[in-house]
Amino acid sequence: MIQTDIPGYTYGTDAASRSPVSMDEFELLQTTLLLGEDDLAALRRSGEVLAPQVEAILDVWYGFVGANPHLLAAFIGPDGQPNQEYLAAVRRRFGRWILDTARAEFDQAWLDYQQEIGLRHTRMGKNRTDGVQAADHIPLRYVLALLVPITTTLKPFLADGGATPDEVDAMHQAWVKAVLLQVILWSYPYVRDGDF
Secondary structure (H helix, E strand, C coil): CCCCCCCCEECCCCCCCCCCCHHHHHHHHHHHHCCCCCHHHHHHHHHHHHHHHHHHHHHHHHHHHHHHHHHHHECCCCCCCECCCHHHHHHHHHHHHHHHHHCCCCCHHHHHHHHHHHHCCCCCCCCCCCCCCCCCCCHHHHHHCHHHHHHHHHHHHHHHCCCCHHHHHHHHHHHHHHHHHHHHHCCCHCCCCCHH
C-alpha cells in the first residue's frame, strides 16, 4: 500500500478502484510491450537520477500543457481562467507519479490505482478528487498523445545523472514502455465493455 501526504494519491486501500484487468492479463500486456526485468531494473536506476529533478521535469511538462490551449482546457474553471489550485494539486500527484513509475513495483495495488487514474480523466471521475469545476472529461486522444512529449522530454533529464549513453537509452526505453503500459491501462474506462 502506498500512502502519501498528497491529497488524492493513496493506493492499496479500499478507496481505490479495483482494476478490471486481471494480473494474468496485466502480465500478458507487459509481455506484449517487451517490458521485462531489465526494463524494471532500468526504471529503478532512473529513480535515483530523476528524484532530484522532479520539479524541473514538471516545469517542462507544465510548460508544454500551458502552451497548448487544448490541453490547458482540462484545468479551466467557470471563470474562464486556469484553476491554479487544481493545477498545483495535480502537479503534486504528477511528481509522485514520476517516482512511483521509477519504483517499478507493478503489483495489484498499483494496478488498481491505474484504474483510478483512468477514471479521473473521464466523466466518471474528472474533478471529483479535488472538488473543482473544470472540464468534465479529457479526450482519450490527448491522454494517448501525451506519451510522446512526456517520454521525449524526459530523456535529457535521464542523461543528467552521469550514466553512459547506453544506460540512458535503456532507462529511456524502459520509460517509454512503462508510460505506454499506464496509458493503455488508463484507457480502460474509455472503452465499451468487452472491447479492452
